[in-house]
Amino acid sequence: MSEATNQKRPWIVIVGGFLGSGKTSLILSAARILENRGLRCAVILNDQGSELVDTRRAETEGVIAREVTGGCFCCRFSDLTSIIEELRTRAVDVIFAEPVGSCTDVAATVFGPLREEFDRYRVAPFTVLVDPARAGRLLSEDADSPLAFLFQKQLEEADLVCMTKADLYPDAASVPGVEARYVSAKTGQGVLEWLDEILSGALDAGKTTLDIDYAEYARAEAALAWLNLSFTLESAVPMSPALASGPFFDSLHGALNEAGISIAHLKLFDRSPTGWLKVAVCANGEDPVVEGNLDASPVNRHELMVNLRAKGDPAQVQQVVEDELLQLEGRKLDMHLNCFSPAPPKPERRIQELGE
Numbered sequence: 001m002s003e004a005t006n007q008k009r010p011w012i013v014i015v016g017g018f019l020g021s022g023k024t025s026l027i028l029s030a031a032r033i034l035e036n037r038g039l040r041c042a043v044i045l046n047d048q049g050s051e052l053v054d055t056r057r058a059e060t061e062g063v064i065a066r067e068v069t070g071g072c073f074c075c076r077f078s079d080l081t082s083i084i085e086e087l088r089t090r091a092v093d094v095i096f097a098e099p100v101g102s103c104t105d106v107a108a109t110v111f112g113p114l115r116e117e118f119d120r121y122r123v124a125p126f127t128v129l130v131d132p133a134r135a136g137r138l139l140s141e142d143a144d145s146p147l148a149f150l151f152q153k154q155l156e157e158a159d160l161v162c163m164t165k166a167d168l169y170p171d172a173a174s175v176p177g178v179e180a181r182y183v184s185a186k187t188g189q190g191v192l193e194w195l196d197e198i199l200s201g202a203l204d205a206g207k208t209t210l211d212i213d214y215a216e217y218a219r220a221e222a223a224l225a226w227l228n229l230s231f232t233l234e235s236a237v238p239m240s241p242a243l244a245s246g247p248f249f250d251s252l253h254g255a256l257n258e259a260g261i262s263i264a265h266l267k268l269f270d271r272s273p274t275g276w277l278k279v280a281v282c283a284n285g286e287d288p289v290v291e292g293n294l295d296a297s298p299v300n301r302h303e304l305m306v307n308l309r310a311k312g313d314p315a316q317v318q319q320v321v322e323d324e325l326l327q328l329e330g331r332k333l334d335m336h337l338n339c340f341s342p343a344p345p346k347p348e349r350r351i352q353e354l355g356e
């Protein structure tokens, strides 16, 4: 890992995988290890929309966080490279980058063009993360086919696959035909070994160019609804972040279940003057994962942000969320609500032209 101290050629570590597979968690766990070794880390988050819970979460760890929004890395490749350049001037040693969880063809559209800049950066192999529970669902016979298509394509182009959440699924089998590593961002299991492997320079980066039908890719992504919401909640009675956002999260989760909307990832972030809280589920009916300052003192003002990725019609998803907002007590200020299906991917650059 000593090579990573060369500030002139930062490492770029792209960590892919389906929605909720654990990308942000692994990146933050890895960044903690590297920062303890005196290496400066940054993370570039990516989304079809703006206002990202993951960015707020990264900021709580003190990691330098940047965003490429309005499309995936491949469609916003020049934004990605501008940010990488900006980070290079800040002497960052390791730049983690997290593509959108529904994104694939990353090897051809991001690694390929980045490889042309090899004199400026060192690009680590493409790690794709797999949540064992999601893999079980998507590989089962009744798997939802558009999402299974994205999942399979992501696996196909990986240089290295890590099964995540090893603390929750200690006996998880790998995906058939894939030799996987096992990591837990929560306990740190396998994270150091993964870092040593990808920063050793021994593995190729982005070596598999997918054979992919972009019309099918576009249809698969369009099966998803993407909702980003942010607002400031002013309550008459002071509340802790847990009290301000926990019941709202639960009622949102319940309403989505009732409407039959299949959740890929629902996350809520509460930033208040006394502390922060993040609540998330990666599937309907899952127990919410809560992180943050559970003992933060009550205050009247909370900045809430919701990112929801679900299978379904954006108009219906938006309606469910709007109905829940109406039930939420308190003044809602400076509200931004966006809900859409991702537009067809149009990579800025690809190492091979796409067939018409």
Ligand SMILES: Nc1nc2c(ncn2[C@@H]2O[C@H](COP(=O)(O)OP(=O)(O)OP(=O)(O)O)[C@@H](O)[C@H]2O)c(=O)[nH]1
Pocket: 017, 018, 019, 020, 021, 022, 023, 024, 025, 026, 054, 100, 101, 164, 165, 166, 167, 168, 183, 184, 185, 186, 187, 265, 280, 281, 282, 289
């Ligand atoms: N128990 C446990 N939970 C984890 C682990 N890694 C991630 N999680 C949880 O799984 C959920 C999804 O993790 P994220 O890191 O947000 O996943 P992601 O791939 O970045 O998700 P998107 O950005 O929405 O695609 C969160 O609630 C995490 O707290 C892990 O190693 N163990």
Ligand SMILES: [Mg+2]
Pocket: 023, 024, 025, 054, 098
């Ligand atoms: Mg993430």
